[in-house]
Amino acid sequence: MEREKKPAAAQGLELLRTKGYKITPQRRAVLEALDGGEQFPTAQQVLEIVRKQQPDVSLDTVYRNLTLMVGLGIVHEIYRSAGNAYEMVEPGHHHHHLVCTACGKTECIDICPMNKIYEKEAEKRGFLVTGHVFEFYGLCWSCRSKLAKK
Ligand SMILES: [Zn+2]
Ligand SMILES: [Zn+2]
Ligand SMILES: [Zn+2]
Numbered sequence: 001m002e003r004e005k006k007p008a009a010a011q012g013l014e015l016l017r018t019k020g021y022k023i024t025p026q027r028r029a030v031l032e033a034l035d036g037g038e039q040f041p042t043a044q045q046v047l048e049i050v051r052k053q054q055p056d057v058s059l060d061t062v063y064r065n066l067t068l069m070v071g072l073g074i075v076h077e078i079y080r081s082a083g084n085a086y087e088m089v090e091p092g093h094h095h096h097h098l099v100c101t102a103c104g105k106t107e108c109i110d111i112c113p114m115n116k117i118y119e120k121e122a123e124k125r126g127f128l129v130t131g132h133v134f135e136f137y138g139l140c141w142s143c144r145s146k147l148a149k150k
Pocket of ligand 2: 087097
């Protein structure tokens with residue numbers, strides 16, 4: 001699948017604008033930090049990048065903006081024991097991850113194992129499903145071969 005040429009940060013800013021959110025310098029910087037460099041940065045890594053432009057930004061501000069963007073579907077939060085990772089996604093794009101519990105290596109997989117049957121079960125209880133979280137946890141190829149050599 002061909003990646004969109006348009007930078008994801010610009011798309012994210014556009015979505016914020018259309019939803020009526022102000023484009024603050026912090027929001028712009030957080031999106032730009034997610035757009036370049038590390039594909040799956042932690043909030044701390046995002047903060048370090050943002051602080052190069054805006055030394056006064058706090059980790060709390062970064063968290064608040066990341067949470068907002070996760071809620072809007074332009075950032076994906078990946079639960080990891082070594083610290084949650086954040087990934088910029090094209091609005092509405094949905095996929096899952098392989099997460100190595102030994103080294104933290106994270107990889108996108110473009111499939112969704114969730115079946116509509118599960119949503120039907122929720123609907124029976126009067127529950128409206130708006131999303132789900134699902135990642136595979138295990139050992140990456142490199143960590144597996146290190147274990148095998150021991
Ligand atoms: Zn690994
Ligand atoms: Zn991903
Ligand atoms: Zn899914």
